[in-house]
Amino acid sequence: MTRKILETPAWQVAEKIARQEVSSEEYTAATLERIGKIEPKIHAYITVLSETTLEKARAIDKQLKRGSKLGKIAGLPIAIKDNICVKGVRATCGSRMLDNFVAPYNATVIEKILSENGLIIGKTNLDEFAMGSSTEHSFYGPTKNPWDISKVPGGSSGGSAASVSAIEASLSLGSDTGGSIRSPAGFCSVVGLKPTYGSVSRYGLISYANSLDQIGPLARDVRSCALLMDCISGHDDKDSTSSKSYAQNLVENLSKPMSGLKIAVPKEFFDEGVHDAVSKTVWSAIHNLEKLGVEYVEISIPTLKYALAAYYIVAMSEASSNLARYDGLRYGYRAPDGSLDWISAFSKNRHNGFGSEVRRRIMLGTYALSAGYFDQYYLKAQKIRTLLKREFESAFKKYHVLIAPSMPILPFKLGEKINDPLSLYMSDIDTVPANLTGIPAISIPGGLHKGLPIGVQVMAPPFREDLLLKVGSMIESNVKIDLTLGEFTHV
């Protein structure tokens, strides 16, 4: 019974809790028990809020018993990536630098989840400051792929994807700067949505690269993903980049019929470096869509070949500035032997407080912004961004959505790429275009290859998350993944 309810899609659990068929306490307790059992293997969480979550679950049940009408996700335990601020809870960003940092306020998405009566069950592991594609660069150690614990879960929202995949949370929030939601969603076989830049408030998301960062939901199925997105999206006065034009009800929209869908497949996404199994899986998803009456065309987006380079320059440049505030003066890590002048103190705090990948990106970003290099790196990258945006716009004039792999490769072994940053950077090649252009993109489980998950990525024009979920649910309906194959299912 317990196992069955845990495997039930989150949206269904929400309905059951609302109808008082299942109590939030019972469900939360089962989730916590599951965490207790499987966490030593997976390590999806940095912080688990066992006591407070149970207490809040009981309060939800009481309110329901009194007949109160509660929010859309009432009583669901949700895992939050540890770069999103929850008041009174540590927000470590997976870094020694913020090991002792307790957020003094709630991110807007947290306020929204709480106002829909969702429960915050814990904070999930990530690559330090969201810089990475494998969740190995965490001060707290790596998260493992629930499908094969010798493999990485993708990243940087590896903890968020693994927690949902391993049924340690009903839903989770991640953040996506260059693929950090879609990469682990693909590797862990869950649905991960990177919304349009501006459709979800970034207030309370600790910046990595602020012109690219976007918070998004992860779930085990499309409809649950839509449900969480409906809870967190919308304009926020506290985020000046938040859009006023996003007003969608994705869940409602899912049940509306849609015909005449036209999709495009940019051939650049299938260039060399893409694993055969990945290509095969994505193409099989496309052919399945065809069977459902969807037309597809192969196209070319020539500027895609510069996207990865442009992405890393923009992201690292912004990161070098966003992470400058961590000097140990006001909060965060302070090297033990103090009483130095401020310059030495700042240097020491930053050297010891940051891990090697973060330091590498800060140095590269600092270099790219330096006088004499700014024009040839940062400005050029921004020009590529503009070109890419135009090419995507013209593609979207003819086609509803674009389809590509989420990751060009299969989940790889822990430690395999840790000393080869460039090859790790290469794995973001399919995800960064959506961040550079600000468009929404989703990763949908496409199937397994030798027991390892492969994600299919769908991209849509700005503020057309509805199209992503629609196509996503069509792909989902064609894919039957046997959960018993995953290593996590034996626990």
Added chain:
Amino acid sequence: MSEEIGKVKIGLEVHCQLTSLQTKLFCNTDSNYRGKLPNTTICPVCMGTPGSLPVMNRKAVHCAAMVALALNFKISKRMFFFRKNYFYPDMSKNFQITQYDRAGGVPFATDGSIILDSGKKIKIGRMHLEEDPAKLNYDGTIDSSTQTLVDYNRAGIALIEIVTDPDMTNPKEAREFLNKLSSILEHLGVSNPSLEGSVRCDANISLTGGRRVEVKNISSFKEVERALNFEITRQKSLTSKGITIVQETRHWDDIRRITISLRVKEEEQDYRYFPEADLPPIIIEKQFIDNVAKEMPELPIERAKRFQKENHLSQETSQLLVREKILADFFEDTLKSSKDAREVASWLTVDLQAYLNERGEDLKYLKTTPKHFAELSDMVHNSEVSRISAKTIFLDMLKTGRMPRQIAQSKDLKIITDSSFVENIVKKVFNDNPKAVEDATRDEKAINFLIGQIMRQSRGQVNPATAHRIVNEKLFGAKKSK
């Protein structure tokens, strides 16, 4: 050659807080930080707490536009913010959100100016809107302090930065420029320069043949003139000894009244400016500028012209009156109850200014009101008191706050128009000075001497005109008198 060396070029960089705003530039935190306990008017945004985001204070754009129009600037149509990256303990994010005129950026406004009384135009190249850093408090002086305390209350306060061309050739011009700027800001009501630290100035000074030296931490306009004079003397004396002036940043120590070297710049510091993506571009519509222009209050230059025209004042006096808004307001308030504008203007611009300068006092804190000056001016206008007595009354009223007529009464300073009383004094003076009386018929100087004696005998209470008339009658008979 030696003349060449002496040529001075001064440019100013002025930071003015928009003190009329109730909140900071990018958050809703109270901007009235003065007198508050350190680190109490702060929030996640101005503290740069992880995850916080800036949100533009729209009123700041309005205020900045007012300043731009008042200083004859051209306001940019579309602008965005930049990050100026550098590590310093007064920066909560280790970057400052400001504007930039390169890398695709434009200043808030360009090509402004202020015209000095001499008619000389001081060009102001650009104006930026930016956030104020925190305040660093030292234990004693900057170079001897063993600790630095950071107060973030000031962090995030809205600032405008204006940068002049190096158009000024002496410290006096710099002072006049700043006085004019200050008065304009006061008239606009966007910035109150009398608040401590609300207007701060850095100065660039170079002598022909030498490199540019930047002097920082000049806390008031009086200090600017002092700091510049010190720096010019220092540079001249080094140059005369054959020592080359190097490009450097110096700190004005207002206690010791000297500049001390902070850092020698080998090359320009690299601030790695790049666009602040957390803030969308600001679009300035023509309609917006038109509305701001419509709401503009009267500015000092217009006010001086009005004073000159309405009250028949000299250009110089009018300009003196508008040098500070508080003085110009005081003048107009005084005119509400006085008829003689020129008399009032003279008391305010000559006697009162001298009084305040001597004592280093502020008009704001005086016990006297416009009514005092109106009454005093009218007493002089009506010849109720002599000018000498009026000066006594003036000093008394400033000291005690008593009304002028009350002072005249108690000190018995009312002018005496009773001619029999005057005649008695005249008689006595004539008797005591027979030689002068004899000379007086042909020597104007002797007449003045006699009148002077009469004034002295009466302790200034005799109306000089009356005295003059009676002396003339006595000397030349009634017909010859005027």
